[in-house]
Amino acid sequence: MTNTEYTPPSLAQHGEFELEVLEVDKHCSHNPSPYRDSTSGSEAAFDNETIERLLQGRKYPRTVKGKIIRIVKLIWTGPETPSDEPTPRFRALKRLDNLPGSLKKTLPLWLQVGIVSIYLLLWLWLLSLVLLPYLTQIPTYIDSNGKQMEVISVTCNQQKLFWKGKNTACGLNGKACEPFDKEDVVFRCPALCDRESFTFSSIPVGDQTVKYRGYFIGGGDVYREVSEDQNEHELSLPYRADSYPCGAAIHAGIISPFFGGCARISYTGEQEHFPSKIGHYGVSPSLEFNSFFPSSFIFKKLPKVSVNHDPxxxxxxxxxxxxxxxxxxxxxxxxxxxxxxxxxxxxxxxxxxxxxxxxxxxxxxxxxxxxxxxxxxxxxxxxxxxxxxxxxxxxxxxxxxxxxxxxxxxxxxxxxxxxxxxxxxxxxRLPVDRLTWKDLASQPGALTAVSCIFSVIILGVLIQAYQLWHAGKFRKYLAIYLLFxxxxxxxxxxxxxxxxxxxxxxxxxxxxxxxxxxxxxxxxxxxxxxxxxxxxxxxxxxxxxxxxxxxRREDPDERVSPPSFLGYHNETGVLSWHPTAQKTENGTMAVVTGKFDGYALMINDIQRYEGKENHINMKELIKGNPDFETLVDHALESDFDNDGNILLYLRVARAVSGKRKYSAFTQAAILKWPSGEFTAAKRGIT
Structure with a gap:
């Protein structure tokens, strides 16, 4: 064979591409090859791999576009030799890794099965000792008369045993929730009520709308306050009666969020003001309500209770x-x-x-x-x-x-x-309730938390995608997840x-x-x-x-919009509202059907009026209701401001006469009483 120069015909016309020439050592000249280098005379053996590399160079030139194409092709096809190897064992812990295998070889199968069975039975027996008493035994305590009394078991956000609910749940003048000075109640709360006592549906408290936090109003640990007339049996300041009892008990430091426990509440009747107080166990401060409410409760010392703590x-x-x-x-x-x-x-x-x-x-x-x-x-x-x-x-x-x-x-x-x-x-525990845009927008810190969560998920996806690529499975799972x-x-x-x-x-x-x-x-x-x-x-x-x-859960329904307040006339004492529909929070006009022929008025979160008139004389309303008048008079003695005013929070809704069916209520308008200064309600419903 003569020493000549050879250029593959299929590549000669693409001279602008840089081709690699493989030189073979002289000692390898015994390998037959149709190609020889014209300078050195040594044989350049173009095997299949070399030709493939040359063809790849022809297909994808060394430009930015060519490099991108090569990278995409590499990602798509995977490595030349796929590998899915387990994590190498820790050399220092070799004995720990070998121990299960050694025991398996040493012990006969029947003995292995016996050991596992005995272990599982022991496990089940220990669990029954700890768990069954809490699930099956009724908690009791001995009252002051020496009588054994049962303890009521409640959930973290259970309210209806103590207060019927929000808006019109207690009926006109709160009659369904009376008496407001009930007997003491002893109840047992489960563990983790620091979080489980959150309200995930909006609840109006004065001019606030409470959501995504613990629902307890006022109160606080009595030992943090200095009072001359403090009763040694009282453990807290007054909470508004519609507060969640278990959440309030944790806020006051009565029970532990880790193990739950029992508490005793004693009703204390009306209160003129519920200031916000710092809580125990890192819970948020209690809500403030700077006006009167007809019912409240405090926590008192409790005798020893059987089966007290949540295991x-x-x-x-x-x-x-x-x-x-x-x-x-x-x-x-x-x-x-x-x-x-x-x-x-x-x-x-x-x-x-x-x-x-x-x-x-x-x-x-x-x-x-x-x-x-x-x-x-x-x-x-x-x-x-x-x-x-x-x-x-x-x-x-x-x-x-x-x-x-x-x-x-x-x-x-x-x-x-x-x-x-x-x-x-x-x-x-992260501030994320549900992955819906409305919830994320309304919950403080939710967008930040979700951004962090998705960042971690994306990082994990990238790591696992590389492992799938390295194992030669990338195309298969990419197709699967595109279908998902x-x-x-x-x-x-x-x-x-x-x-x-x-x-x-x-x-x-x-x-x-x-x-x-x-x-x-x-x-x-x-x-x-x-x-x-x-x-x-x-x-x-x-x-x-x-x-x-x-x-929506128990959030207000936007399908029927409430009326709009017109204002308050100080001389006549008339509060009026416009019957036409107002725009909802999202700007849409709600529908008003003919069934809603009346109105309901809430004052300080208690329903005080229901009728067909689109106005009410506040002076007559107060004087015509002795209990309400007493509340107002007692509150006026405390003086909210220097002018001797108190605040009345007003919300109005449509009603179906005689059916106890209501639309959503407006946000709260504020009336300073008796001066008559009126602050219109913000847009929105409650």
């Missing part, structure tokens, strides 16, 4: 500790299903029950177990799918030559699993419905993309499975689409 945190901590050996020693499939079951029933029975258990009603516990089973079965089918789609690949022992690492699984998967399960202690996104977009455009991606749905959607090995996949799977269990156990498999009525 939910003790039960949860016990399950976390008892679960560590299971995750460490047992095979992946056993540890997954054991912890799934334990976590699910921990939420149902202790950590975040779907509803309160009253031990005085023996059927309630059975109903709770029934509800738990109703949610457990479909959740198991979803968990089974998760296991086969992604979890088994990550948690099971890797193929040879890689060695299993149970310590890594326990270290990376288990803690974040409980982080997701304890959602009501972790993520629920397309489906969500289509659902969000259905008329009359709002898309709600609950946290259990978030776990279901993101789990498939974690099908890789390594510590990052263990972290992501742990928290996502925990979130799924938390949502499915506490709330059930709630719909991904919800109606506006359901999302």
């Amino acid at each position: 939910r945190l003790v039960v949860t901590l016990m399950n976390i500790i008892m679960g560590i050996p299971v995750v460490y020693f047992a095979p992946a499939v056993v540890s997954f299903w054991t912890m799934f079951t334990v976590a699910f029933w921990t939420i149902i029975l202790a950590l975040d029950p779907p509803y309160k258990i009253d031990p005085s009603d023996p059927e309630m516990l059975a109903s709770l177990v029934s509800l738990g089973l109703e949610r457990f079965l479909p959740s198991c089918f979803i968990a089974f799918t998760m296991w086969h789609v992604a979890v088994r690949h990550t948690m099971s022992d890797p193929p040879e030559p890689f060695l299993p690492s149970p310590f890594t699984r326990t270290l990376f998967w288990y803690p974040v699993f409980w982080l997701g399960v304890m959602n009501n202690l972790t993520f629920d 996104v397309l489906g969500l977009v289509l659902l969000s455009h259905l008329p009359g419905l709002t898309l709600r991606v609950h946290h259990y749905i978030l776990g279901m959607l993101l789990i498939p993309g974690t099908r890789t090995r390594g510590s990052q996949a263990l972290l992501f799977q742990g928290v996502l499975i925990g979130l799924f269990i938390s949502g499915a156990a506490r709330w059930g498999l709630a719909s991904i689409l919800e109606t506006d009525t359901h999302l």
Whole structure:
């Protein structure tokens, strides 16, 4: 073969591209090659890989556009040699990683099964000792007469046993909530009421609209105040009677948010003013109401109560500790299903029950177990799918030559699993109620919190996307998630419905993309499975689409708009309002139907008038109601300002005569009494 210069014909006409020429050492000249270098005489062997590189250089020139194309192609095709390796084992902890395998080889199968069975039975027995008394035994105390009395079990935001509710719930002049000086009440609150006593529906308090915070008005720890006439049995200052009792008890330092407890309230009748006070346990200061209200309560010392404290945190901590050996020693499939079951029933029975258990009603516990089973079965089918789609690949022992690492699984998967399960202690503490634009816009700090959450999610998605690319699975999962996104977009455009991606749905959607090995996949799977269990156990498999009525909760309905205040005439004492509809907060005009033929007037959050007239004489209204007149006279003695005025907060709504049916109320107008200075209501409804 002669020494000639050769240029591939297909590349000769593209001389502007820089081509690589592979020179072969002289010692390799025994390899046959049709190409020889004209200068050195050595053979340049163009194997298949070299030709491919030359063709790539021809397709994608070394320009910015060509580089972008090469990068996109690299992302799309993945690495030349896909790899999905587990996280390397810790050399210093080699013995810990080898211990489960050694025991498995040493102990016969029947002994392994026996040890696991005894351990699980011991676990169940310890839980029953701690949890069953709280669920089944009626709490009691001994009163001053030596008689054994039952304690009422309430929820954190339960109000109707003490006050019927907001707006017209107590009826005209509050008659449905009388007497305003009831007998003392002893009640038991669950744990975590520092957060659970929040109101997630707007409640009017004077000219304020309260939402996304604890609902307790006035009050405070009596020992923080210096008073000569302080009663040694009194533990707090007066709270307005419609305050949530459990939230107020934590604010006053009577019970603990960690373990709940019992408290005793004593009704103290009318109060002229409810100042804001700093609370205990880091809760927000109480709300201020700078006018009179017909009923209030204080907390008093309480005798010893049986079955006082809520064991939910003790039960949860016990399950976390008892679960560590299971995750460490047992095979992946056993540890997954054991912890799934334990976590699910921990939420149902202790950590975040779907509803309160009253031990005085023996059927309630059975109903709770029934509800738990109703949610457990479909959740198991979803968990089974998760296991086969992604979890088994990550948690099971890797193929040879890689060695299993149970310590890594326990270290990376288990803690974040409980982080997701304890959602009501972790993520629920963030200032985010629901991922709807209206809620995010109205809740302080929500947009910032959501921005941080999405930043973390995006970072996790990028990390996991790289792992999928490195494993050669990027194209497959990109197509899957594009279908997911397309489906969500289509659902969000259905008329009359709002898309709600609950946290259990978030776990279901993101789990498939974690099908890789390594510590990052263990972290992501742990928290996502925990979130799924938390949502499915506490709330059930709630719909991904919800109606506006359901999302509104107990917020005012904009479909029927209230009238608008015209003003107050000081000489005649007439307060009047215009019957035409006003614009709602979003600027739309609400509909007024013919059924609403009357009006209702609230004064200081108590209904004082209902009739068909679009005006009322305030002087006659006060004088014609002895109880109301007494309240006003006592309040005038306290003097709100230097001119001897008190504040009256006025709200008006439409009413259906004789039906106790009302539209939304206006925001509060303010009337200084008796000077007659009137401040118009802001736009909006309550």
